[in-house]
Amino acid sequence: MIPKHRMLRRTLYGLLLAAPLLPGGLACGGYPECGYGPTSLSGGSIAYNSDGGIPSYSDLSCDSCPDQGKHGAQFKSCFASASGIPGKANITCSYVTCSNDGRRPEGLVEARLPEAGDALGALFAHAAWLEAASVPAFLRLAEELKAHGAPEALVKAARRSAGDEVRHTRQMQALARRHGATMPEVELPPFEPRSLEEMLLENAVEGCVRETFGAFVAGWQGRAARDPEVRSTLRAIARDEVRHAELAWAVDAWARQHLSAVQRERLHQARRDALRTLGEEVDGHRPPEPLIHEAGMPSREQARALFQGLTTLAA
Numbered sequence: 001m002i003p004k005h006r007m008l009r010r011t012l013y014g015l016l017l018a019a020p021l022l023p024g025g026l027a028c029g030g031y032p033e034c035g036y037g038p039t040s041l042s043g044g045s046i047a048y049n050s051d052g053g054i055p056s057y058s059d060l061s062c063d064s065c066p067d068q069g070k071h072g073a074q075f076k077s078c079f080a081s082a083s084g085i086p087g088k089a090n091i092t093c094s095y096v097t098c099s100n101d102g103r104r105p106e107g108l109v110e111a112r113l114p115e116a117g118d119a120l121g122a123l124f125a126h127a128a129w130l131e132a133a134s135v136p137a138f139l140r141l142a143e144e145l146k147a148h149g150a151p152e153a154l155v156k157a158a159r160r161s162a163g164d165e166v167r168h169t170r171q172m173q174a175l176a177r178r179h180g181a182t183m184p185e186v187e188l189p190p191f192e193p194r195s196l197e198e199m200l201l202e203n204a205v206e207g208c209v210r211e212t213f214g215a216f217v218a219g220w221q222g223r224a225a226r227d228p229e230v231r232s233t234l235r236a237i238a239r240d241e242v243r244h245a246e247l248a249w250a251v252d253a254w255a256r257q258h259l260s261a262v263q264r265e266r267l268h269q270a271r272r273d274a275l276r277t278l279g280e281e282v283d284g285h286r287p288p289e290p291l292i293h294e295a296g297m298p299s300r301e302q303a304r305a306l307f308q309g310l311t312t313l314a315a
Contacts, residue, residue: 002247015305043066046060054082111187123295124295
């Protein structure tokens with residue numbers, strides 16, 4: 001067993017105890033409700049301007065950007081960038097998604113949700129997809145920890161976490177099916193060997209930041225969801241996710257003794273960058289009303305409070 005991260009648990013429990021005092025708030029007019037799906041997609045290509053420059057935002061119509069459907073991620077903007085084709089620029093389309101994160105393995109291909117079910121079904125199908133993607137991520141982490149001579153307790157905790165994620169996937173799939181939705185397929189390229197520092201950079205971003213925030217969100221849902229099945233399921237999952245977050249921080253603490261001062265600073269900078277990116281995502285987090293009430297998803301204001309709690313740990 002790895003030791004409990006007392007500050008992490010104290011921060012989470014403090015936020016959950018304060019839940020009734022935090023403002024709720026639904027998506028306000030003029031702002032799109034968030035959905036689930038890729039945060040960016042290709043909108044095809046466009047010819048360079050007559051002066052040879054890349055088209056600016058005002059030159060783009062964004063009409064070629066794919067629609068992710070009623071409950072999918074909602075379109076936000078598009079931009080053009082250089083491509084490898086002479087005279088052509090790539091169009092990248094950006095979308096607003098609800099903030100509900102976890103550990104994403106390297107190379108994970110973003111999945112578009114099937115057009116079925118309601119907003120709750122989309123939430124649970126996306127959650128199941130994230131849980132399923134975490135299984136190979138933890139198995140890889142266990143193998144790498146063993147290869148780098150990490151304590152056996154960390155290796156066993158990573159393997160146990162993979163087993164937890166298998167169970168979580170099934171639980172989320174059951175909730176998705178209840179709302180007429182199915183989990184998208186997880187697409188991952190084969191993993192390539194990487195250095196200790198590369199492994200730790202991923203752990204800093206996906207574990208210390210995103211998985212810790214995911215544990216906070218799951219804990220919130222386990223307390224706030226009106227649907228009793230959702231509430232009991234997320235309460236159990238949240239307990240596991242807290243342990244997964246603690247594993248990330250334990251790996252970080254173990255590894256720092258094997259890194260140079262320069263490498264440790266790179267690790268810290270990666271965490272700061274991940275926090276900044278997550279903070280921007282939280283600002284766009286405006287879940288529809290059924291997700292707040294039935295699934296216990298935090299509102300934008302509540303998600304910001306959870307994020308502020310995370311910054312006390314990870315900044």
